[in-house]
Amino acid sequence: MVQRGPSQPEEVIDSSCEQDKFKRLPLSETLTKKPETFHAETIIVGGGVIGCAIAFELASRGQEVLLVEQSEIASGASCAAAGMLAADSEDFAHPLMAQAAYDSRELLHKHKEQISALTGMDLGLRRNGFITPFRSYGDLSKYKDKRNTTSGVQQLWWDRSTVQREALWLNRDTYGAYYRSLESEVLPVSLTRAYARSAEMMGARILEGVQDVQLIVDKHGVQGIKTAKGEMCCKHIIIAAGLHGEQLMHQVGVVLPSSPVKGEMLAVRFTTDQAGGRPDRTVYAEDVYIVPKANGEVWIGATSLPGRKDHSVSANSMQRLLGAASYWVPGIKEADFVRAWAGIRPSTPDGLPYIGKCEGISGLYAAYGHFRNGILLSAITGRWIADMVEGKSAEEIGIEAFSPERLNRKGVMS
Template sequence: MTARSNRFDCIVVGGGMLGMLTARGLKNAGLDVVILERGDPGRESSWAGGGILSPLIPWRYPDAISELVVWSQRYYPRLVEELLHDTGIDAEWVQSGMLLLNMKIDPDIRQWADKYTSVLETVPPAWVRESDPEIVQPREDSILLPEVAQIRNPLLCTALAQALHKQGIEFLEQTEVTGLDIASGRIQGVQTSKGGYHADRVVIASGAWSSRVMQLAGLDLAVEPVRGQMIMFETRPGLLRHITLHEDYYLIPRQNGLVLIGSTLEYTGFNKETTPEARQLLIERATSLAPVLADYEVIRHWAGLRPGTSDGIPFIGKHPGIDGLYVNAGHFRNGVVMAPASAQLLVDIMLERDSFTAIQPYSL
């Protein structure tokens, strides 16, 4: 920063989906915000994810997650529309529906669906044969969630970064935060690879690296990296229809014929490399779920680091011991879907406004 001061109302550390959406909310509330990003915008977990706008088996998650998921699911079409308007980039929100093979709706699942007004239905094997003929025949009934949507998260990240620039948010790329300036129990700013930045409010939204950033000031945060690998087949549009889950692995058909298969769950520290073993496993899972995929080529294989927490509930709120320090991190397997709600909640907390849900479950 030369032409202008390096003082802001708020610093956001991390330019993934959580950082970008939080910055957007703060700017809309009239704050002068800067995002400090170590690499390029949205190129880490937010890029690597599958873009399913639902947890894989949504009723198995605590209410604290469902609250954020449902809020975001309602908001997503508007977000994608606004970004299209602002940038011309369509993140392709598509309500492709999600099929969970060989599962039955029981009273607990029905109760969850009623509580969150989620539409789900039982479909027999013949229905799957008719609607998705290339999917392996389920032995039993399956559950269809017809309203579940997907987005292309790399497009969403690109659109978000462009929209933020247009909104006048400073987005400093290739700028790594290397220290937190704290004095007398108050945050005062951060140190970076490119000098110091000052603000009375700092948000840590550094995904899987959030605990490392907190450790710069000797603070603890129980977020750890969990590697996920995925592969992508190039097929023809319409070959597969629904997001389909079977025995912990899923496929996501994009409109243009690309099919993503995921994903592994590996505790390998900050190692983001792909492995031949995972590639082989994912190909086996893919072809046992949709045998026709054996006829198509795998054109990509990648890995990302999820910001893991013990129960999947993110930390959203202020640090109990340091005034002005906030966290929005730890969204684990569901950060793409939870991001809009999570950003809204943190902005409401920072501005001391009422919000759409209780803040206690997410407190640090």
């Protein structure tokens, strides 16, 4: 059956880790209070991984924060992701992206400890390392020629015999592979919910099912939001609404475009007899990625379809992904099919996320457009937005390259 996103399997979460017991505010009770009850220094619009990471960071600094989500926590792109934290394997053209990715991956490991101590929740975060395999010397040369990021990547070269020794489950004809031992992966829905839950435990308020959000600004800047549930006032509004961020910004005349890039994925499960054929590290190949997850499944992805916003999954895409995946990991042919899903990545015209203050409207911030690396960049985005809410400038943090108005300044948008 095709689903909107990978359900987070119950068995990965042990009964003590409270995933099921993620307590949302009792909406009926909370929303009967007078609108003026809803005051917070900072309101975050959007409960994906980015909004929840920001709520976590602000709450951990003792800031007063309210997050509003139109649907449920982790119901957008964050529930469709593969959860790879591919800081060394992604080929970032911009040096700030490369640095941010590296820092964020390490910060996520620190957050894991903090979240676990606070809530007992298991994020399925593991540092199992990624393998980028090649069929031939020619493929390796082409890969090296194309790559932007050549320095600072933590990797080892494995020749054929090392591959055969270290990854028994990988195609025996593999010419060689890069092995990146620091690479990690996480269960994205668990991460998002854990950020939200931890934020709540540190005093943040999380409201789901809040629709029709209208930003209220005047000549002094941000005043609050109007919603179908009432008005809520604040000093800072952070738009972390993924693909819908653009529409919200439009309400107040700010133009920060983003466009959809659909991705399809599927999950398989190895049977007990095939235990030796199951990958124990992520395969990050040119044509497919294969990610063994903490829940026992192996996730295979992903297609990239610019301009598509629908959640259908095509047989053709599944055939292509399974073909590529079973070339690298032949055991996949015998594995059980579990499910397939599609999600929509929020991309921007220059491929960089919008993270920072919106010039001209005091108190308004953007945190969206993380395209194919929002899970990876969640932790650092939370840290930077919290720094700015506390008064630091983008220059001081060194992230002017992600400034929301950069495209206007460069004349990309007229």
